[in-house]
Amino acid sequence: ATNSRLSQNSPAKTIHYAWIGPPTYKNEQMVPGHDLDGPIQLAQKLQNQPSGQVNPIKFWCLKKYQDFYRKQFFKAKVEIEVCGVEDLIEQELKGNMIEAAQQFKAYMDTMNFPNFDTPGERVEFKDGFSLFLLLIQAGYFLDTNVLPLQNHPKYEFEGERQFTGPHGPSSQARDFYLMYSPVPNDMTALKIYNQWMDNPALGNVGVFDGLNIPRFTGESHGHYSKLGVVKTSYKSYSNLKNKHFYWLAPDRINFFSQKRAFTDNNLQCQSSTAFLLESCSLHYAVTEDKNCLLSLPIKTDTAYVAFMRRKIFFVRMKEKEVVCIEHNTRSTLYDAFPKDTNSKPVTDPELITRFLAGFIKINKMYAEKKLVYPRHLVNEKNATYLHEAVILQQQDIVQTLRADGARTDLRATYRILPDNKCIEVTAEELAHYLNFTAIEEMFASHSAEIKPS
Numbered sequence: 001a002t003n004s005r006l007s008q009n010s011p012a013k014t015i016h017y018a019w020i021g022p023p024t025y026k027n028e029q030m031v032p033g034h035d036l037d038g039p040i041q042l043a044q045k046l047q048n049q050p051s052g053q054v055n056p057i058k059f060w061c062l063k064k065y066q067d068f069y070r071k072q073f074f075k076a077k078v079e080i081e082v083c084g085v086e087d088l089i090e091q092e093l094k095g096n097m098i099e100a101a102q103q104f105k106a107y108m109d110t111m112n113f114p115n116f117d118t119p120g121e122r123v124e125f126k127d128g129f130s131l132f133l134l135l136i137q138a139g140y141f142l143d144t145n146v147l148p149l150q151n152h153p154k155y156e157f158e159g160e161r162q163f164t165g166p167h168g169p170s171s172q173a174r175d176f177y178l179m180y181s182p183v184p185n186d187m188t189a190l191k192i193y194n195q196w197m198d199n200p201a202l203g204n205v206g207v208f209d210g211l212n213i214p215r216f217t218g219e220s221h222g223h224y225s226k227l228g229v230v231k232t233s234y235k236s237y238s239n240l241k242n243k244h245f246y247w248l249a250p251d252r253i254n255f256f257s258q259k260r261a262f263t264d265n266n267l268q269c270q271s272s273t274a275f276l277l278e279s280c281s282l283h284y285a286v287t288e289d290k291n292c293l294l295s296l297p298i299k300t301d302t303a304y305v306a307f308m309r310r311k312i313f314f315v316r317m318k319e320k321e322v323v324c325i326e327h328n329t330r331s332t333l334y335d336a337f338p339k340d341t342n343s344k345p346v347t348d349p350e351l352i353t354r355f356l357a358g359f360i361k362i363n364k365m366y367a368e369k370k371l372v373y374p375r376h377l378v379n380e381k382n383a384t385y386l387h388e389a390v391i392l393q394q395q396d397i398v399q400t401l402r403a404d405g406a407r408t409d410l411r412a413t414y415r416i417l418p419d420n421k422c423i424e425v426t427a428e429e430l431a432h433y434l435n436f437t438a439i440e441e442m443f444a445s446h447s448a449e450i451k452p453s
Contacts, residue, residue: 012159012182014139015042018060018129020085020114020122023068024262028244028269031234033262035061036072038144042229043078045148045155055140055157058083060133062114085114085129092136097185103197104132124202127176131193131207134163134181138189143177145232155228163188165213166231175203177231178216178224188213244269245388248397250350256397260385265406268382274353275391275434277416278302278374282346282355284338288313290322300347302374304355306337314372325363325372333359376417377434383412386427390439398427398439408443 017039024030039059046054061069063084073080089108092101107128116122130141140157148155164180181189188211195207218225244267246252247259279300285293288307293315296305303315304325312326312333326333336355338345346352356373363372379387386406389397402408411424425433428443 012138013055013157014137015055015057015157016060016130016133016137016139016141017057017144018085018126018133018141019069019144020062020126020129021116021119023065025068026264026267028267030243031246032259034234035144036069036076036262037259038142038147039080040073040076040078042142042148042155043073043080044076045152045228046157047078049155051154054079056081058137060085060088060129063087088133088136095136097136100132100135100190100193104128107197107200120202123175124200127202127204128196128200130176130179131189131196134179135186135189135193136184138181138184138186141176141179142229143175143231145234146177146229147232149223149225149228149230152228156226160214160216162186163192163211163213164216165208166215166219176205178229180216245271245273245383245385248385248388248392248394250392253394253397257400260400260404265385265401265404266410268384268410268412270381271379271383271388271391272357273379273388273391274356275377276349276352276356276374277376280304280352280356280374282306282337282352284308284341284343286341288324293322294320298345303345304337304359306334309334312337323372325359331362333362373418375419377414378417380413380415380422382410384410384427386410387412387430390427390431390436391434393436393439395439395442398442402442 019035024032024035039057043057046057057078057080059069059073059080060083063086066082066084069082073082089101089105092098093105095101108125111121111125113125116125126143134141160180160182162182163186165176166178191211192207196204199206216224216227218227222231224230244263247256280302281298281300281304283296283298283303283305285296285305285307287293288311293305293313294317296303296315298315298317301317303317305313305315307313309329310327311324312331314323314325315321333355336346336351336358346355353376356376359373377391379391384406386398386401386408387410389401408426408428411426412430413422413424414430415422423433428440431439431443
C-alpha cells in the first residue's frame with residue numbers, strides 16, 4: 001500500500017530492497033533477519049521522524065514468498081509494499097522498455113530462475129535485478145544488510161541529482177549494496193545495465209568504470225552520515241559451524257533481543273558449543289621434564305603446557321599424569337598459549353574450549369583416548385536457543401526466551417567426553433546437571449510477570 005503520509009509518490013524517493021530466495025526464518029544456514037531486519041528498521045526510523053514525510057519502501061521477493069513477507073511487515077507495523085520479481089518482468093515485457101525486459105528474461109532462463117543452486121547465484125541475480133529495477137522504476141536501492149544508524153538525528157532520502165553509487169576510484173567493495181537512479185530510463189542507469197548484461201557475474205563492479213559516478217555525500221568506510229545508514233557485513237557467518245546460534249555468541253549477545261524476532265526460537269539444531277566439566281588452563285614452559293611440568297603454578301584440575309614451540313603436554317594434576325599430545329612444531333595450536341614464562345596462564349573458559357575444539361579437530365586420532373583432554377560436554381543434536389543460553393550461563397536470555405514462550409519440554413542430546421556417555425535433557429535438566437543454581441531457580445519460579453516482546 002502507498003504510504004498515506006507521503007504527499008507525492010515520487011519514484012525518485014522510493015526505497016527498494018530485494019531478497020532473492022527463501023525467508024531466513026527456519027533456515028539455519030542463513031543469518032536470522034538478513035532479509036527483514038534492514039527494511040523494518042529503516043521503515044520504523046522513517047515513520048518516527050518528526051518531519052512527517054516518509055519515503056515509500058518496496059520489498060521485492062520471489063512471488064511465492066509475498067504473503068509471508070506481507071505478514072511479517074504487518075506484524076512489525078511498518079508500511080512496506082511487497083512486490084513480486086516475476087510480476088515486474090512480465091509487466092515490462094509489455095511496457096515501454098521491452099528490449100531491457102527481454103534481455104533480463106533471457107538471463108533469468110540461463111540461471112534456471114528461481115531454482116538457484118548456491119547463495120552466490122542468488123546474490124548475482126540480485127545484482128542484475130537491482131540494476132534492472134533502477135532502470136525501470138528509479139529511486140534508491142539498498143541491500144537488506146544496510147541498516148539505519150542508531151540515534152541518528154535525521155534520515156535523508158531526498159533524492160540525488162544523478163545516478164549515484166557506493167563505488168568510487170578508491171572503493172574496494174565488490175557488491176551493489178547502495179545505489180540511486182533519479183528517473184526511469186536514466187541514461188547512466190541504462191549504460192550500467194547494458195554493461196552488466198554483457199557480462200553478468202557476481203561482484204562485477206567494473207560496470208561502473210569510466211562513468212564518473214559520484215558517491216553518496218558523507219560516506220566513510222560504509223557509513224553514510226547524510227542518509228543515516230551503515231553497511232553491515234555478515235561474512236563471518238558463512239565460516240561458522242554454529243550458524244543457528246550466531247546471535248548468542250558472547251561478542252554478539254547484545255543483538256539477540258532484536259534478532260530473535262527473525263528466527264524460530266524452538267528450532268532444534270546441532271551446536272558446537274562445549275562446556276568444561278573440569279577446570280583447565282594453558283601454560284608455557286622452557287623444559288619438558290615431567291617433574292618440572294608438574295611443579296608449574298597450575299591451579300586448575302587439568303592443563304595444557306606448551307614447551308616453547310616444540311611440544312604440547314596435557315597435565316592432569318591430581319593423578320600427576322603428563323602426556324605429550326603434540327610434537328608438530330608448525331602446529332597452529334601454539335598460537336593459543338602464553339608466549340613466555342612472564343606471561344599469565346590462559347584461564348578464560350571460552351578460550352580454553354576454542355583451543356579444545358581446534359585440538360580435537362586437528363588430532364582426531366586422540367578422540368577415544370582419555371588422557372588428552374579435560375572432561376567436557378558437547379551437543380550432538382537438537383539443542384534449542386534455551387539449551388544454548390543455559391550452557392552459556394546467559395540468565396537474561398533464558399528469562400527473555402521464557403517470556404517469549406520458548407518450549408521447555410524439548411530435549412537435546414549431549415555427549416560427555418572422554419567418558420563417551422550421552423545424556424538427553426531439557427534445558428532445565430541441563431541447568432541441574434551443570435549445577436547452575438540461579439538458572440534452575442528461574443525455571444522453577446513461575447511468579448515473574450514478564451510479557452512476551
